[in-house]
Every structure is written in structure tokens, then in C-alpha cells.
Amino acid sequence: MASLKENELVVHRENEELAQVEAQIADLQARRALILQHRDGVVVAGVELKSSARQILKVATEKRKALAERKLIRAKWQADINSGDIAWRMITCLIWGMFNEGA
Numbered sequence: 001m002a003s004l005k006e007n008e009l010v011v012h013r014e015n016e017e018l019a020q021v022e023a024q025i026a027d028l029q030a031r032r033a034l035i036l037q038h039r040d041g042v043v044v045a046g047v048e049l050k051s052s053a054r055q056i057l058k059v060a061t062e063k064r065k066a067l068a069e070r071k072l073i074r075a076k077w078q079a080d081i082n083s084g085d086i087a088w089r090m091i092t093c094l095i096w097g098m099f100n101e102g103a
Helices: 003-084 087-103
Strands: none
Touching: 003 087
């Protein structure tokens, strides 16, 4: 009888220890899930930043190209004014007006 009582105590102690270990496992799994969730958020933010940087670079490149084209047109227009080519000046003015409407 004493042996049975002793076995019950041992089983009870082991069940308590098992419950503690299971609680620790659940806590560690919850922490892991939070860490993974945070990491995924950081990865998404990094991807969004790269995408934004690409868009900004693309817009800046297009703007630089448009400015270079305008500069070339202005230079040609100035050269034509100096040479007196009226037809080219009229065409250039029309083109220049289209650029100014888009700006």
C-alpha cells in the first residue's frame, strides 16, 4: 500500500514536471512565432523600400532625359535664332510648347 501511494506521488510529480515542460514549449513556440512575424515584416518593408527606390530612380532618369532633350532643343533654337532659320524656329517653338504643357 505504501508502495502504491509512493508510486502515485511519483506519477503526480512527473505529471507536474511534464505540464511545466509543455508550458515552456508553448511559450517558446509563441516567442518563435512573434520573431518570425517580426522578421517577415522587416523583409516586406525592405522589399517595399527597394521598389520605391527603383521607382524614384526611374522617375529621376526620365526627368533627366526630358531636361536634356529640352536643353538640346533650346540650344538648337538659339543656334537657329542666330542663323535666322525661321521655319526651324517655328517648329522648335511648337515642340517647346508641347514640353511646357507637360511640365
